[in-house]
Amino acid sequence: MAKLELINLNKTYDPKTIPVKDLSLTVADNEFLTLVGPSGCGKSTILRLISGLEQPTRGEVRIGDQPVTNVGAGDRNIAMVFQSYALYPHMNVFDNMASSLKLRKINTSEIKQRVEDTAKLLGLEKLLDRKPGKLSGGQRQRVALGRALVRNPDVFLLDEPLSNLDALLREQVRADLKQIFAKQNAPVVYVTHDQVEAMTLSSRVAVLNDGILQQLDAPPNIYAHPANRFVAGFIGSPQMNLFTLNCEGDRALLGDVKIPLPGGFAPPPEIDLGIRPEHVSIASSSDHAAESTGETNNSVKVQGRIFLVENLGMSNLLSVNVQGANNSEHIIRALLPVEQTWDGEEITLSLAIDKLHWFHAQTGEAIGSV
Incomplete structure (x- = not known):
């Protein structure tokens, strides 16, 4: 052939x-x-x-x-x-x-x-x-x-x-x-x-x-x-969460939380961050001590308010509104096992640091990981 x-x-x-x-x-x-x-x-x-x-x-x-x-x-x-x-x-x-x-x-x-x-x-x-x-x-x-x-x-x-x-x-x-x-x-x-x-x-x-x-x-x-x-x-369903974030020094601002940027390049004024819904989870009670800084060794904690729950059969897709400074607002979607429960509308999400994707805000090209 x-x-x-x-x-x-x-x-x-x-x-x-x-x-x-x-x-x-x-x-x-x-x-x-x-x-x-x-x-x-x-x-x-x-x-x-x-x-x-x-x-x-x-x-x-x-x-x-x-x-x-x-x-x-x-x-x-x-x-x-x-x-x-x-x-x-x-x-x-x-x-x-x-x-x-x-x-x-x-x-x-x-x-x-x-x-x-x-x-x-x-x-x-x-x-x-x-x-x-x-x-x-x-x-x-x-x-x-x-x-x-x-x-x-x-x-x-x-x-x-x-x-x-x-x-x-x-x-x-x-x-x-x-x-x-x-x-x-x-x-x-x-x-x-x-x-x-x-x-x-x-x-x-x-x-x-x-x-x-x-x-x-x-x-x-x-x-x-x-x-x-x-x-x-384009690839992945549900679609990846993608945000354009402002930067302060070597940190990107998601709501009130500062996320460490990947190394090896000069920190830009803006950067695009992505994370798939299946890599977002509900923070466990043992993680709440880290909420004051928003960061642990392997995850980032962000607080928000649930405004939509979609039952997909084997899982629930939560849409969470995360408010930040200067009236900034980001929607994070989390894909959770259908048997997992939460209390009320306020929720703390955990974003796995090793699953974060970073892209140039202007060109859209991938620029590495933390």
Whole structure:
């Protein structure tokens, strides 16, 4: 099989519309790369550039060390699965899966073998005689996936293939996809706006915003070490708490509490602080002695007033209003076990110092930890 390389890829429609800006990345054999980001960030355009459905304004696409930028879409041996199933309604499952092979004039016995092997892999062997109108949404998506798998392509491209499925079915098919592509040797590029899909399916995740690659890394590293404020806020549910704080010397002010800044740089007048809701807890009674300073060896204590509680089933999401000097106000969300209780609206929260994320207030880039 072959690796996929994108080298300084650009796509410009007009001076104000540049969906892809100087993108360079490599997807190895048997690697599952997910492109994730908000609507309009360039994800689907990148897929169209890889497939040959669009030509880049500048840059190069290579498959297996061979440049294919000027090769037509039909000659790239790329399989693409779209958001819509795009099945032929008058054909049964077998003929839908075999359609691309027939166009390539592969012999009948090999077509039969490939379709039957793929149908078994996808659990479709008993549905080969049915037409799409008699299939469920999940079964139709499997047929669309099967049509791609039978081709034995050099590269798989998937453009939000689960977005038309309901939540329960999406979870089931997502698990199936992970197992199916673990057995494939070709590079897989998957596009989604759903960060859960990105985190659970991928070998690596490419986070995009405004056509620019923000971070490319393994899912755990994307989550634990976001490269900038955008990645920190986009990846994770519930969303990371993010604040712009004033600084006094080597401390940042959160409400009336002074939090030590990371070392190694001149203290700025402002800095951005982030902490995930799951790293915020209710201060224990043994910690109350530290409340006068707001700081212990491994956590920071802040006081606030609860104004919203959201029951998420296994946990409660608390929104807490923290007041500071000069009428400053910050909302901190804490994700707590559903069995945990608290007294009244006033609450003291504990923020784990080793889970704090710091970012430049102007550039948004990560600047280290305490």
